[in-house]
Amino acid sequence: MVFGIRYLSNKEKMAMIERGIHPGVSKSAPKPYLSLKFGLLMVGLGIGLLVALITVRNVFGQGITRAEEGQAVAIYFGFLGIFGGLGLITSFIIEKKAIDNPPLK
Template identity: 40%
Template sequence: MDDFFFGPGVVLITFFIAAAYSIYSFIKAAHLERMAKIEKGIDTNAPSNNNRYLDLKLGLLMVGVAFGLLLAYMLEKAFRIDELVFYPSFMLLFGGSSLIVAFFWVKKIRKNK
């Protein structure tokens, strides 16, 4: 029992405490923002414009991550390297580049409207 608590147990407990505190802080901040809007007389039920084109962004992100995984697998097999560094690095590289492409694509769509 002592080995678990002083080994991965501390990390797990710390992780769950940090996650719970983050969720609590997010909910509290959203509540305070809503109360401030109500005090100023701003409509709190107005639709947000932040989540427009979310499907496009998520779709391009998934395509980028999948392409990164595929390319990492092909490089690993082609060069016969058993390092696992290819997978996360290529996932992040192509996932990030796909989000940049999505940003410019959405910018172009908004400009045309």
């Protein structure tokens, strides 16, 4: 298996050299909105935790039984997913607007 991987890697590098591409150059494109995406994801997760905390405290009150504890955990994970997803959707909308309407220089 190691031999096969090394063989294919070498073959790929040789093909790049034949085409005039330097094999040491990174293949990945720049990602200018990566920090925006992660920032909005973290904000969404933080808001989700806050809303989950408020919801659990208002629904279950101070005395939580063992059965209600499992439901509270489900609420936390549910809100984390919902608000994290909303943060990523917001990031997508902002990126799409920026790509569709580039700033004038």
